[in-house]
Amino acid sequence: MSPSAGTRQPEEADAALVQKARSGDLESFGELVRRHERTVQGIVTRMIPSPDDAEDVVQEVFVSAWQGLQRFRGDARFSTWLHTIAVNATLKRIRQMRRHGQVSLDDPESGTAERLAADTAGQPFEQAVSAEEKAAVRRALQNLSDNHRMTVVLYYFEEHPCEEIARMMGCSVGTVWSRLHYACKKLKQELRDIRGGDGAAGARVERPDA
Amino acid sequence: MNCRRARHILMQEAAGALDEKRSRALRGHLERCPACAAELEDLREAGRIFGRARAPLADPSPAVWESVRERIQAPTGRKNVPARRPLMWGVAASFAAAALAIAGYFTLGTFTPQGGLDSPPAALQSIAPQEAPPPHVREPQPPAQSAEGSPVTAAEKSSLAQAKVPAAPLPVARRSSATPPSRPHRPAASRPAPEAPPAAVVAWSLPAAPVTEEGRGGYADTEAAGTTRDFHLRSRAVSDHEKRSEGLLLAEPPGEGPAAAWAGGGEMSAAVAPAPDELEESARALEMVYTSPDGRARTILDY
Numbered sequence: 176m177s178p179s180a181g182t183r184q185p186e187e188a189d190a191a192l193v194q195k196a197r198s199g200d201l202e203s204f205g206e207l208v209r210r211h212e213r214t215v216q217g218i219v220t221r222m223i224p225s226p227d228d229a230e231d232v233v234q235e236v237f238v239s240a241w242q243g244l245q246r247f248r249g250d251a252r253f254s255t256w257l258h259t260i261a262v263n264a265t266l267k268r269i270r271q272m273r274r275h276g277q278v279s280l281d282d283p284e285s286g287t288a289e290r291l292a293a294d295t296a297g298q299p300f301e302q303a304v305s306a307e308e309k310a311a312v313r314r315a316l317q318n319l320s321d322n323h324r325m326t327v328v329l330y331y332f333e334e335h336p337c338e339e340i341a342r343m344m345g346c347s348v349g350t351v352w353s354r355l356h357y358a359c360k361k362l363k364q365e366l367r368d369i370r371g372g373d374g375a376a377g378a379r380v381e382r383p384d385a
Numbered sequence: 386m387n388c389r390r391a392r393h394i395l396m397q398e399a400a401g402a403l404d405e406k407r408s409r410a411l412r413g414h415l416e417r418c419p420a421c422a423a424e425l426e427d428l429r430e431a432g433r434i435f436g437r438a439r440a441p442l443a444d445p446s447p448a449v450w451e452s453v454r455e456r457i458q459a460p461t462g463r464k465n466v467p468a469r470r471p472l473m474w475g476v477a478a479s480f481a482a483a484a485l486a487i488a489g490y491f492t493l494g495t496f497t498p499q500g501g502l503d504s505p506p507a508a509l510q511s512i513a514p515q516e517a518p519p520p521h522v523r524e525p526q527p528p529a530q531s532a533e534g535s536p537v538t539a540a541e542k543s544s545l546a547q548a549k550v551p552a553a554p555l556p557v558a559r560r561s562s563a564t565p566p567s568r569p570h571r572p573a574a575s576r577p578a579p580e581a582p583p584a585a586v587v588a589w590s591l592p593a594a595p596v597t598e599e600g601r602g603g604y605a606d607t608e609a610a611g612t613t614r615d616f617h618l619r620s621r622a623v624s625d626h627e628k629r630s631e632g633l634l635l636a637e638p639p640g641e642g643p644a645a646a647w648a649g650g651g652e653m654s655a656a657v658a659p660a661p662d663e664l665e666e667s668a669r670a671l672e673m674v675y676t677s678p679d680g681r682a683r684t685i686l687d688y
Contacts, residue, residue, distance in 0.1 A: 201454065208450045216449075217442055230452075237453040304437050312438040331435040337402065349393075356396035359431035360424075366434070 189253040197244050204244070208237050211257055214333065218261045221328045222321075223268060232268050236261045255342055258335070262325060262343045269321055311365040318365075319358055326354040386414040391421045399428035 189210070195203035216233050223229040239260050240247075247256050304312070316324055322344065329340045330351070337355075341348045391414045397403040398411055415422040 201457070204457075205450050205454065208453055212449045213442070220442065221440075230449075233449060234452050234456060237449070238456045241453070241457050304434070308434045309438065312434060327435060331432070332439040352394075352396045355400070355432075356392075356428065359396065359399070359428045359435070362431040362434060363427040366431075 186252055190249060193244065193247060193249070193253055196241070197247075204241055207240075207253070211254060212237075214254065215257065215261045217333045218258060218325075218328065219265050221332055222265045222325060223272075225272075228268060228272065232264050233261075236264050239264065251342065255339055258339075259343045259345075262329070266321055266325060307369045308366065311362055311369050314365045314369075315358065315362040319361060323354045323358050323361075326351055327358045330355055386410050388414075388418060388421055391415070391418065392424065395421065395425050396428055399425055399432055 189207065192203045192207050192210075196207060212233070215236050216229075219232045219236070220226075220229045223232060236257070240257055243260075247253065316327065319327065325344065326340060329335045329343065330337065335343070337348050337351045340351045344351070391411055394403055394407060394411055398408060403411065415425060
């Protein structure tokens with residue numbers, strides 16, 4: 176598991192930019208935005224299907240970070256702090272959208288899962304994913320809760336270490352592993368259904384102890 | 386090692402993240418247990434597929450910083466330097482303690498200490514589903530109703546009682562500007578909305594006192610809900626909360642909070658709501674609802 180692009184960035188450089196930004200230097204904050212926009216966008220856009228909403232949330236994350244910069248005390252990495260804001264803003268927006276009936280992330284037509292598990296054909300840097308694997312991933316992601324889906328996104332797609340995911344999601348590391356375990360079981364079950372020709376949409380994954 | 390313990394660490398083994406000692410112990414179990422060994426293989430395969438299924442992202446929009454700068458500098462924005470707001474950690478901590486106590490209260494009331502990670506939160510499933518029709522006003526229910534039959538010890542009750550009332554008078558603080566920053570692209574979806582009702586509610590009174598936006602406290606409670614089976618975790622979690630809450634409070638739209646109403650006193654209630662997925666153990670949400678003296682209810686926190 177390689178660290179994300181955000182965590183590879185020199186923390187010292189971030190810290191210096193944060194210091195300047197805290198004193199009101201907008202350009203330094205702009206540099207922080209440029210350094211971290213990829214990872215923030217990764218978290219947000221893999222979770223929110225609507226490009227407009229995703230873009231709005233990304234902006235909101237950075238505006239919130241600017242407004243709260245004085246509260247960042249430097250005892251965590253800036254990237255972790257920023258990603259925590261991104262995770263929470265994303266989950267919050269998803270809940271708001273669902274409440275408003277704007278979009279169902281469980282809707283196969285919404286495209287979220289499609290985007291999460293994109294067709295990687297023609298992407299030489301990605302390993303091939305078979306059609307049945309793709310379908311299983313899509314179905315599994317559709318049937319996961321927001322928190323499970325976010326955990327999968329952060330771990331497998333954004334490649335954050337579990338310890339960081341725990342910090343970002345405000346849960347224990349054990350909970351992160353537990354969510355990954357559940358998500359993997361779900362995927363395997365979907366794969367089994369597809370391979371077995373049993374495409375029952377209502378197929379459930381048994382709990383490990385059940 | 387038995388199956389139950391083995392399955393707690395199977396995912397870590399599948400991801401190659403288990404330390405050597407535990408990995409060796411697990412392998413000893415797997416040699417004797419084909420079911421756990423098969424599950425480990427399932428997890429490994431699923432992990433490989435998830436890892437391959439990652440979609441490449443489009444390049445970041447070049448307009449991100451321009452849009453962010455525009456929002457920051459918009460005339461209706463707060464200011465063009467980072468907000469230096471007074472941090473009311475005393476107040477936040479009071480509510481954090483209350484939140485944790487409440488979460489722990491329900492956790493203890495619904496889980497047995499022996500429940501383990503994989504035990505279904507059966508009692509939680511009896512809490513009203515989130516999809517229930519949203520009421521306009523939510524009436525706080527007495528704690529006794531939700532605590533009925535809960536194995537809460539005297540010490541825990543004492544802790545809860547302390548949490549119900551802020552430990553210290555709410556500090557008088559300057560009210561932050563209620564003007565939200567300009568959000569030119571903000572869709573209707575971000576407006577406050579009526580929400581699903583909590584089923585189990587603890588209520589406590591708030592003194593009439595000026596409170597800044599930061600004073601509303603409360604936070605996404607996944608940590609507390611997921612880990613407060615052990616009540617000793619509470620104090621540690623409170624201090625952790627101070628770090629995490631920064632991001633969480635920041636995620637709240639400034640200016641849309643209930644600070645103004647709160648300053649007039651009223652009732653506060655909180656509830657641990659179930660997660661949408663009945664098998665999700667740690668994502669239960671803590672909702673804190675402020676009911677002003679004239680009976681209007683507003684959700685303080687909707688995680």
